[in-house]
Amino acid sequence: MGDKWFNKLVLIAGFASLAHAAFSAAHHRTYLRLTEQEWTSLPLDIIVQTVVSLVVVIYNIIEVVGNFKEIRATVDMQQKTWDTLGNFPSFYSFNHRGRALNPGYAPQD
16 A cells, blocks of 8 residues: 555656656747747757656556456456356346336335
């Protein structure tokens, strides 16, 4: 549990660093416009900060999210029996036309 909190804190720091890199890039572009210099590329420190922040964010998102499921459907299906394969509770319907067939039907409360 402690590792999750640490990963969440590092994730927040990674997002803050990524936002700082974006702000630095915009600030550098504004500086070049004010000094009337031609834009060639971003400075190396902004590029390195962006790449490192992106790697930190991606790694910690994977750590915080948790366990992934297998892509292959057969892994989940191996644990089910033939009786439960066709069972879909979300398709159960209890309000159907059987009520109209019996006019004396009164639901129990």
